[in-house]
Amino acid sequence: MARTTAGAAGARPTIRDIARVAGVSKASVSYALNDLPGVSAETRARIRATATELGWRPSAAARSLSRARAGAVGLAVARDLRLLEEEPYYMRFIAGMEGVLAREGLSLLLSVVPDVDAAVEVLRDWWGERRVDGVVLTDLRVDDPRVTLVAELGIPCAVRIGLDDRLPTGGRLAASLDPERQAFDAVVEHLLAQGHRRLARVSGPREFLHTRRRDVAWDTVTRSALGRAAPVVVADYTSEGGLAATRTLLARPERPTAVVFDNDVMAAAVVAEREALGVRVPEDLAVVAGEDSMLCRLASPAISCLQRDIVADGARSAEVLLEVVLDRVGPTRVSEAHRFVVRGTTAARAPG
């Protein structure tokens, strides 16, 4: 009805149609529509009007072929589905990327695979077929094969790293900085103020680079506050793993009075199973979660936790990626630090 020329669905107008209708050459159409010099103001306006009238949209494939740009970036999430189950993280991260990408007319390709090796294959395919102009890597592992790959193939890539992390040089790697180094400062300060002296931490798997970052932060801050580094038990982010690690800690002679968990699930599991563990929370055991979520908010007592702006993190990652992709050199983006949110699991207690 409205569309006069396009006709039935499927009959996409091309710049050739616009050129014919507007009485100019294809080249002029291209210049006009891409805001390039080479056409007079009137001609440009006429061409624009014609394009609108015909309902023209550029063909992504044709553009991609002639510009040698995919017009898309990829996010390959490498994470066990079991762990993904309670990960509100990614949808928020993606929503954050979205805003930045939309501004540049870029699409987002997403792949969710169980491990880094599968992710490497996805990256190889994406880049081999030039489906993406660059990729965002999350959940970096120690000696991550994805990082090796992107460096080798020269894939523009954005990662989140800590101040002290070393990345392979060369390649087209951009980083947004994760100021995780200060993550535990407020936590430990708060726990000390509450009278706690025997602190412990239940960490995520050591393969993750951010676990290592937290290791360093934990070591530094507890050493400076207590004279020696407080203990860490490694777990796997699952409720079972968190419970097992906590049992280990509670069985020690130097039984901790406060435990900091690297994620929300482990902390919530401990709070839920406090009776089975034989502790009152927070009276016998203060609990802090390394990530916030509904699990923390709906636990009773509600769980004190570290909080951060994940949507903003996604935006930061997209921004630094675009800079490498577009060969603009921009400053590294530093994300906001974690905020420590005090809730019921670290309420005041008598010094033990």
Added chain:
Amino acid sequence: MARTTAGAAGARPTIRDIARVAGVSKASVSYALNDLPGVSAETRARIRATATELGWRPSAAARSLSRARAGAVGLAVARDLRLLEEEPYYMRFIAGMEGVLAREGLSLLLSVVPDVDAAVEVLRDWWGERRVDGVVLTDLRVDDPRVTLVAELGIPCAVRIGLDDRLPTGGRLAASLDPERQAFDAVVEHLLAQGHRRLARVSGPREFLHTRRRDVAWDTVTRSALGRAAPVVVADYTSEGGLAATRTLLARPERPTAVVFDNDVMAAAVVAEREALGVRVPEDLAVVAGEDSMLCRLASPAISCLQRDIVADGARSAEVLLEVVLDRVGPTRVSEAHRFVVRGTTAARAPG
């Protein structure tokens, strides 16, 4: 090192290179690599070997342009970020789609936007630029503008619908069937067996088609079990909304002894705030969640709930979409029914 001919990063080999090296025409290369007739077995093998040796990968853009296929499908998630926060749903759904798409060499484009109107714009862009060959729509609304759009533009599209839902005819819509009609059968039967007679439900927003489906199911099953339809209070999937709706129900003369919530967050909020609400769970109030999650498992008591295989749902959706896209006509895929998982919030009680 290994790659002998490709040279520096960026020097992608094309079928022209293969043709030159193998001493054949580009056409023969295309035939050989696409398993089409027109080349002898030996030639095909030689061409294949050359392609492998050169590290050739098809250019997605070139293929897309000449085949008039994008080689990708899109998923436009239209959901308020606030509600998305606790949605492990999508990552699992996407992982399910992934397996099916990978088999056909298709990529997944993802967009996360706050509402259906924004989603309509995304769909318009994707289809206008032919970035996708089809789309999957989730969280269908009543009179969903996205459905109108895909029908109008003839975008191949997969949706999940109930047995009784009507969809616009025409267009290229495929549906996988959601057997939600039986969702409440086991729940109500179980609650009756526990002695409950005053049941109620706290639903999700009425704009969602699946809320309407549950409305019908609830009406049918409670009417047949109790002689009249049990009451429903509409809420918004948030913890605050769930609590408010529950307060409304508890204030009624016909105060319910069992409440079924359309999602996990509302049920978990009520269990967490049971003291503030002045009820014991399950003694005064049995609670059932319409979706399972860690929130249900870590609540105390753990929350009885409906459970389903979301990864499988994602796979079903991708399958039916591929059938419309590839113009194969296949049977509608029916998903598995919900399972009712009994946990602590519906433990045995004395008849009220």
Added chain:
DNA sequence: CTGAAAGCGCTTACAG
């Protein structure tokens, strides 16, 4: 400021 032409990397009838 404008137009004719070549090119991006594939696919696909059409002749041999």
Added chain:
DNA sequence: CTGAAAGCGCTTACAG
């Protein structure tokens, strides 16, 4: 079975 050629819808030097 094989090759030369046109085409997909854009972009971009290069002449006028």
